[in-house]
Amino acid sequence: MLRWVIFVIVYIILGFYSLQAIKTASRYPGVYYSFIVIMLLVVGNFIYQFTFGESDGRVLSRPKSYAFGFLLALLSFQLITVLFLFSEDIFRFLSGSYQKIFGVDREFSFPERRRFLSLVALGIAALPFGSLLYGMYRGKYNFKVLKYTLEFDDLPDAFDGYTISQISDVHSGSFDNEEKVSYAIDLVNKQKSDVLFFTGDLVNNKAEEMEPWKVLFSKLEAPDGKFSILGNHDYGDYVDWDTEEEKAANLEELKKIQKEIGFDLILNDSRYLQRKEDKIALIGVENWGRGGFKKSGDLKKASEKIDKNDFKILLSHDPSHWEDVVIHDEYHYHLTLSGHTHGMQFGIEIPGWIKWSPIKWRYKYWAGIYKELGQFINVNRGFGFLGYPGRVGIWPEITVITLKKKPLA
Template structure:
């Protein structure tokens, strides 16, 4: 993890140095040059201080959010200058390094300005710029009664970060408008405390699905990221989080399964507690969750952290046809255009957004409904997932 953070900081430094070449080409005033580096020194100094004090500041998340925002606004637009200025340098290399072209520097400055405005959009409007993403999944052993069965998945509400009632209502209305048969929520209802959800219970209660609403816990729901005066208070908080799921009409699955019936046939819906790599709790128990269901059942698993799929689910003794996860948020920052998909989170998680398939098993990673840390989304927009299950024509004998 530390090596990756150092690599990211080095990329920022490279972007800084290259963009500065455009600045000195466009502006000869030394004061502008001093201000340029002064801003960088202040931001980098704040990052170093925050990292150094991370164990002694209880409200570190508040500082981290501001620093992440500053880094996006100051460093990311500069990174987009690197390819253009690098290409110019290659050309200058074969021409005995003449001065930089003024118009190339202007192009770089305009591009940086466009990226800066895109980030501003993400920080202001992006947090509720909900996108509906649809996938059709084919299975040869899907019970005939469930051919065409639809599922709406939400994940990572993070109610402690929400503030705009109209914005959240927009997402709720959009989810209901999908008219799916089943609605599933794959964890992280809150940031830290159950009380964060109090203003939003009535609103999320309006979510509807004829075959029910089911949910699991995420890593944030256990209250591990805040300081509690006693263990009993932390335990009471978790109990309250579980009660809120029920109050909103969700059946919370805690290492257990239920059977969904339609026209005399059934599929199994399995839910495990949070299981994650890299220091996250591993409370999820797939063996326990699947113990009481028939081995030949068609199985859909809700598991908050997608790392559970690679580590446990794919090679599990009982075939799990479809796993639904969240957790990554797509890092709330990236590029998704014309089929191209990139985010820094992909260097930490192999499966971080969208649909994955291996050995006849599917994983879908939802990009999240809410936001946390960064108070917005840039390029990786909040998501409402709609999955349609289809019975394929080549049937299993």
């Protein structure tokens, strides 16, 4: 109860500054009162969803996600206006104090707010506010196909020009638009890659979330197969289960659904991709993550059936596994495919100029292609979304990688 009281007090203080900016900038009382109504509706819905809203053991249901998203957008607006107006208040206080000490009438009074500064504050605050609303309305389904060509000295000849499609972090429990998801499935198939890899997090929490989407995802096509692994959300660790047996049954149901979709789920094991007389080793590990995430991935066990000299592709959900374990292993894993970070679903990317997201402060390798010690990793930005029900600047991704034999010097 105390945390809600503190939250409401902070929210009111932030809202007070936003209202001051609106009152100073606009001559229409309707704008002022409309903002008050919006503030009350957003915070009221948020408190309701997280106290009396639906509760089936899930961390974030769809209504809770949207309540969080609208609150986040409004808070971004409020914080920007506070930054400007609080700074102005410090100036007004110092100016009033100076007049009291050195002025003629020696009375303390605040100078009036400057309308221009309020207009600037509102204009700048509208940018993140509008972006977050856009991310919820359109950005979350703004699918992008990102294509890379990677060269290797020891790529088997028959695999020169071999194409891979990768998707990751579906989070089917968050989907709310069948038409958009269907478009994305068609977009994956249009790439006509030789093989398809899915690198974990099919659901948010429960296997049942995937039921409405099974038929759609079963339409994914790749001539050499569709292979998958588990992500941290697939184990049901974020649900308050009544019994361990119920949790275990949920995981088994998820594995069954993956099979129904047509995925070959690799659990600390390996497969071979064959072309003529050549082959590539495909290794899949269960989730292994740094910082409190499940560490079920066993690289040694997964690689028992392959040869050290094989050309290797590793599927591992969390890129921290690559950083902490994979690149230092005695086996040389030529290419690792990961996901997990979502690029935080928020950032700025201008190819060739800038790639930034707050997630970079937690993950060194958070989106795109990286190379260390002669080994590559691609960190997919994710197919779906979780928590904030949108994406801003970091769009949902379908990766296409072409493997090439490096020409002789």
